[in-house]
């Protein structure tokens with residue numbers, strides 16, 4: 001009798017495990033997760049056709065703890081990694097990502113720094129197909145489309161934050177705008193920016209997110225990726241007040257942890 005019960009228990013566990021694997025393979029939603037990596041940015045995207053995209057890696061190996069849960073154990077590659085710009089709160093975690101996963105494509109702005117950690121990353125990315133970001137590039141991943149909105153010519157930009165690769169990612173009628181750390185002067189230059197979800201640039205710094213930009217993007221949701229009690233004072237009160245003037249729902253990684261969006265192409269669902 002005890003043996004039978006044990007056998008049934010084992011079958012149940014196998015059954016649960018198999019359904020988890022099947023769900024991971026066949027999930028019909030476009031998923032976007034703003035990962036809680038402390039002070040920094042890291043966003044994980046998964047298309048309904050199982051393409052995996054990572055935008056930035058935060059400032060530590062914390063990103064790997066999240067990816068271990070997001071990427072099934074039987075998959076060891078990421079289709080595309082995007083580095084918005086070469087500041088350590090965006091690239092340091094990518095060193096661990098490139099050491100753990102095979103990255104098929106690496107998109108970045110081509111603007112280097114001399115930091116030894118950045119040189120280490122540059123060594124690691126040599127095994128990937130390297131793409132230098134340019135405005136109007138389009139990348140298709142199944143039914144998900146990624147468009148590069150900035151930079152036009154990164155060599156002419158003096159401030160590294162303003163060289164950030166800006167992308168708009170769309171799945172049918174839902175869209176997300178990822179802004180890196182750009183300032184208001186770059187926000188003014190962007191086109192085709194209306195989006196359901198706006199990543200607030202530069203962690204909510206007052207250098208970014210003008211009222212005009214908010215009006216033109218016209219998002220339902222604004223995401224602030226920021227570390228708890230950070231020394232920069234992010235997000236700035238002025239920015240929070242600007243957002244409050246509009247009918248925009250604000251979600252912050254320092255208060256909520258990971259922020260998950262599930263899109264069926266028409267509706268967006270949020271899971272915290």
Ligand SMILES: [Zn+2]
Pocket residue numbers: 040041087089090181202203
């Ligand atoms: Zn940053």
